[in-house]
Amino acid sequence: MSDFHALVPAAGFGARMGHESPKQYLPLAGRPMIFHALATLCACEQISTVFVVLSPEDTQFQLYDVSRFGSKLQPLYCGGATRAESVLSGLLAAELEPDDWVLVHDAARPCLTLDYLHKLIDELRDDAVGGLLAVPVADTLKRADAAGRVLRTESREQLWQAQTPQMFRAGLLARALQQDKEVTDDASAIEALGYQPKLVACEPTNFKVTYPQDRLLAELLLNQKNK
Numbered sequence: 001m002s003d004f005h006a007l008v009p010a011a012g013f014g015a016r017m018g019h020e021s022p023k024q025y026l027p028l029a030g031r032p033m034i035f036h037a038l039a040t041l042c043a044c045e046q047i048s049t050v051f052v053v054l055s056p057e058d059t060q061f062q063l064y065d066v067s068r069f070g071s072k073l074q075p076l077y078c079g080g081a082t083r084a085e086s087v088l089s090g091l092l093a094a095e096l097e098p099d100d101w102v103l104v105h106d107a108a109r110p111c112l113t114l115d116y117l118h119k120l121i122d123e124l125r126d127d128a129v130g131g132l133l134a135v136p137v138a139d140t141l142k143r144a145d146a147a148g149r150v151l152r153t154e155s156r157e158q159l160w161q162a163q164t165p166q167m168f169r170a171g172l173l174a175r176a177l178q179q180d181k182e183v184t185d186d187a188s189a190i191e192a193l194g195y196q197p198k199l200v201a202c203e204p205t206n207f208k209v210t211y212p213q214d215r216l217l218a219e220l221l222l223n224q225k226n227k
């Protein structure tokens with residue numbers, strides 16, 4: 001039977017947050033942001049290892065006490081110049097079996113819940129391709145011109161926003177990422193090989209902390225969850 005592993009790319013800087021410190025370490029509800037996702041992934045009984053892919057220059061991760069995560073957590077100091085390069089480099093360093101499932105999750109999505117993690121695994125464990133958590137687009141979509149004026153309204157029918165975790169077989173994902181190191185998520189690389197990843201419905205609360213104002217919302221949600 002194939003194993004399940006999580007891989008958290010955390011070698012980015014997060015320039016859009018406008019901070020000196022990499023965004024995964026910004027304090028959020030009393031802990032560095034990355035700790036929230038690591039805690040949820042480590043608490044999932046189906047997942048046997050949680051790899052966290054750090055920049056080779058990272059000096060911060062080792063300053064924290066990560067003993068609470070136990071032996072499941074394995075830091076890998078092999079991040080690359082893009083998210084895709086970090087994931088690929090982590091996959092190669094982790095030396096997984098080609099058929100093992102890997103759940104790639106952004107360090108900057110701290111509000112992932114165990115319920116949705118279980119839902120993703122349950123819906124995909126027998127799937128031929130794999131897939132991802134996502135939410136159907138709710139707002140009306142406008143295409144803008146260079147001056148910020150509406151060119152036209154786009155249909156939102158059958159449009160989804162991709163989230164993470166994204167769950168694929170380690171061998172297939174490594175092959176896909178070797179072909180394209182610029183993709184912004186893992187599913188895009190799989191799609192480029194001609195596969196159709198499955199969309200597993202999640203909630204907007206599993207958003208990525210990207211802009212300074214996102215931190216406040218994430219903090220409210222995490223404080224509510226931890227009550």
Ligand code: C5P
Binds near residue numbers: 011081082083086208
């Ligand atoms: O910058 P963005 O929010 O799109 O990053 C998504 C995830 O990819 C973050 O967890 C970030 O740390 C990671 N990343 C990485 N290596 C890079 C760039 C981003 O691991 N070179």
